Amino acid sequence: MKESKVEFTVNGEARCLGVAQDVLLLDLIRGNLDLTGTKLGCGTGDCGACTVLIDGRPVNACLVYGAECEGSEIETIEGISQSRAGIAIVDEMIGADAVQCGFCTPGVIVTAYALLKLNPGQVPDDSQIKKALAGNLCRCTGYLPIINAVRSAAAKILEDDVI
């Protein structure tokens, strides 16, 4: 397969990679960049475990070719969990006992982060949280702790003005 050069930023750092045209963004992130917090759950875009942000919007990295990401800003759990808002979400997820096996958790946090980033200055209601996270499957928690964690993280972020 033909290789091409792709330039993008990952967690704020400029990257230039030679990639075959059929290589998925997920494999670039996990393989070439060794950022394994982004998980391969299903490979068909149904579970959300591989959620990353492309230009601020949550995307299943298993459905995107690396070559499509030319010029994009990509954020993964490794970057987001270091940001102030990301730390707030991680803390609330832990406090709410929303982390069991943890395999879906990075994807949930990335999606929740995007929800809060894209709706600054407000605490989303339950229906907004459910709509945003409907593509992130979790088999352990039954979801109620996740809803609580996102709601309280939003309140904290609003209070501390960290977004």
Added chain:
Amino acid sequence: MNGIGSKMIRRDARVRATGEVKYTEDFVIPGMLHAVLVRSPLASARIVKIDTTAAKESDGVVCVLTGIDITDRCYGSYLKDQQILASDVVRFVGDPVAMIAATSLAAAKIAAALVQVELDPLPRVFDLVEASSKDSPSVHGNKDNIIDTVEISRGDVKTAFAGAHAVVTTAVETHRVYQGYLEPRVAIAMPKTPGLSIILTTQQPYGVRLEIAQLFDIPIGDVEVLAPALGGGFGGKLHLGLAPQVAAMALATGSPVRIVCERSEDFSTANPRENSIVELSSAVDTGGNILARTCNILLDAGAYAYDTPILNSMAAFYGTGPYGIDSINIKAHAVYSNTCPTGSFRGPTGPQMVFAVETHIDEIAKKLNMDSTEVRRRNFIRKGERGPTGDLMPNETTVEKCMDAVLERLDTFRADAPARSSSDKRLRGYGYACAWWSTLGTPSSASIEMHEDGSATLSTGGTEIGTGTISTTLPEIVASELGISLDRIALRSGSTRDAPFESGSRGSRTLYATGNAALIAVREVVAQIKAEASLLLNASPEDIVLRNARVELSGLARQSTGANESADRSTFSLPLAEVVVSAKMRSGPVVATGRYRAPLTKLQGSTLDNARFARLGDATFHCHGVEIALDEQTGVVEVLRYIAVHEVGKILNPVGARSQVEGGIVQGIGYALTENLQIDENGVVLNDNFHDYRMLTIADTPQSIETVFIESHESATGPFGAKGLGEPPIILPAAAIGSAIREILGSQPMKLPFDPASIADFAEASRKRGLQG
């Protein structure tokens, strides 16, 4: 005690949340080959020829194996009936027949498509009833498909039925469901000298080690199985997974080999919960007392036995539910078919047995025109009675308390049901179900080693499946006994090289059995520390306490020796570290291994034929209640509010316990309403992805789940009185939802799931019956 009984924060939560922790799929071994399996497209066929010539010549391919290239030994935890690669006959769509290892996954996939498999179709059987009949095509050649039959009997069933006021019969049929762990099954095998090292998504590393050692004739100690962070299992990672295949390839190539089971492959070839048919008959008197019960159970094992023979005994055991019945005859049969092998799924056979038993109780009440609550009250098993296998109930049985708590809450649900919009024509219904369950007491071990600085290492082969028991609750138990803070406990767990034998994460057993092993170990370590301190402080060991990282005379002992605050502190209190070092130099390192196996209580009064599961361990009791909205036109059932009441002894980690309940309920609602693994007329799985196989999403989860623990009956044998909780929450929702549908429609379907099409048809039929009546 430190955190025991209060809120514990999971020690491993942060590294999981931030993606730092490594799951099996995150391991990359230098020089690693990538493997894929070539699987049978037919459900039943003789293998005529497998041509691997083109595959072997394909770019990047290092090795191609078929069944004739490797050991002809078979594997299976209860019955050795499965080849690593089928060499003669394939028995389900997905049975592996060849394996490719290549330098990249892409190269392996290209080569796999080049393997030519010539098959000669054989007769096949997919239907459970047909498979169990004498005339069925035989899945394993020249014999019938009944793998295992268990029979439990007691009393004079015949006479009781002959003289009964009424006989009520209920038959239910249940479906297949998939565990749905988010982490795919992955296996990596690496040759080592001597032996083999395997990194595996497993709930049971020691069971895998045993079978791999047997398969390849390696001493058990030379096989190591490493279980990194586990992304859910729910029973689906109890079996060997793809370890035999990847081990065969690693031994053939001398290289590390990895295989990642694709999600569609996993849906089609893992070990879903078995479909089943359960028929119950009860002889009852005019007062609703159950005099006798017969029960016949068929479990679909699929093409290979896996652990269905033991699940068969569990199903039989649960044929009475938490009711005391004097005369019983219960038979269960595990049956081969040409479908994907089934196996353990959280609470094996529980959901269908609770659904069958509780629906049957409701049918008895209907027949007698009695309140079903009253029928339950009259028949609940009580202290001093014996369960179906003759297992004595030594303590108060709390199922009635659980039921009363649920009934009370359902009354308030009815009273305060929120007003509906005029467009919401859905009917509200309320239902509940009761159950009991076991805590598996199979063998466990754990070791504690004290270090020179007064910190400790807890080593256990137990796997942290996501409940927090291994990562947090066990270290909390150890810390509290040693009188040190949790951050002074290092944990080594999950691999066979860390610790002696451990039965694995299954059967609601980890807190109970591994917890007991850890408690025994730490108490032995405490005894060693006290023995040393008694020499240093010139005191009797029983006057010595461990607290705040010090070893000191108890307040009482201090008073009696006249030591006071002005005395030299070292005469009555020493740093733990100092005592540990002193003990080490005087008598040896401070270290102990705890070994545990729950007591095998005496069974009495029943005849057991081939029963492999006969004791509850410590019985747990449960009742769930539900509020649903049912749309008669579309057949859609929505769970609005849920109340779960559990009696599982002492709760050591209240937040973690609640989380187990909520997660189990949502899985159980999926089982009842939306999840259904289906095959077409050729045995091909139709919904092999998370889009077509519908697990509940965050948008579908009930608006509230209330969890209540009744701690009145504590375990006599669990650590601090704790019993198992992992499985029970999933076993009740289908039965509870069924009873709510019954309240609305006057009767309920006897077949799961309650999917929209089935419910709409049933509602329509009920309406017509009503019009005719």
